[in-house]
Amino acid sequence: MSLSSVQSTLSTLKSCQTDVGGCMDMVSDVALGIVEAQGTADCPALNKLEEMMLECSRLDIEINCFVESVDEMTAQVRHEPPDAMVKLKDSVRNRYNELMAGVSDVDLQRHSKVVAFKDSVSKFYNQASQTPTENAEDLDEDIAVTQSQTNFICPLTQVEMVNPVRNKKCQHYYDQEAVLEMIQRRHRNKKKFRCPKVGCGNTDVQQSDLELDLVMRRMIQNQKRQSGKS
Template sequence: ISFNAIDSALSSLKNCQSYINSGMDVATQVALDLVESFNDEEDVNNMEKVMLEYATMDRELNHYIKAFEETINQVKREKPENLPDLENLAQEKFLEMESKNSDLDFQRNEKYMYFKDQLKEMKKQYHGNDTIEEIDEDIAVTRSQMNFICPITQMTMKRPVRNKVCGHTYEEDAILEMIQTQKQKKKNVRCPKMGCSHVDVKGSDLVPDEALKRVIDSQKKQ
């Protein structure tokens, strides 16, 4: 049995994921622009709906790819004399996965959660604490106030990154250099924020803090 055509189709589907990711990146930037420009709350809510649609598409695409991959692997493993209807088999697996869908799935979508987190921080900075109650409290780490100073360089950050584990922010180059230096010594990196108990900072746990960067840039212009 030749699976070349199917492998090619799967490859094309995986390319679609990059388009969804790009769309989510754009939607995040637009939503932050809207908050920064004090646009109507309805416009911001519409961008949240767009992000939810992207996250739903991403979940559906992942299920479709997984269903086809499982079907192909099953046929390769069992090597039946008569080739079954692969499309029907995959469709059954796909529908089974879709039947287990839950809103909790979106908490595993990093781009969607990043969007929620950054939007919350922007609203907190530009509209005060009165809007915080309206935002879903599904991010574990919240910061009561934003700190512009990097705990490593002791200077105002230019490219802040946030640690997903402990919630603290650092200058990107400074923390990556620290991680690299400690890696050469085969040692873990303790979070440089005073009083933080997190003792294993990894590069993979760092995400750009777009909301903080915008606030810092805005302060510089004043």
């Protein structure tokens, strides 16, 4: 076994991890569809989807622990004699078991996409179940807030977003494809990417700052459907 083959295997594993994240987004999107169709945030189907999210959470954590154990152990043997590689497999296994022993059910629940799943379901249900019982003053205020928050136009492309992502630092939205392309282009030129929203002081937007907003995406999709009917 060579270090190059180990790194190649890790690269493949990390690609699988990306697929796991995409699967979790799909499960969350299905959950929002159930809330929209059934008008409830508490049903057996949603509970089953939450179980699926937790299973994906465990898989994602397992991959992280394995990658971490491999990185740690290969770093130790990198400058040692070649015969040290013989013990690499056992060393990685032992370190992996140590890391996984510290993983609890609470850690699964704290996975960012599991948290986002629950928040999205709750947020979407609350929006869908709102009734026009507020007085006119409150309603006008709600409309103003909604209009200020629900801007479907990407500040980069100036067209309606397809996959809106929210910047966790400044709370602004961009289309996923456009912002990732811009970040990568700026980084290739050794430059930082500044939030394009007028007046925003966020001068260094990182890919890790962005999270897909499934509720916003469904709102955009619903608006398109409504526009098609009218």
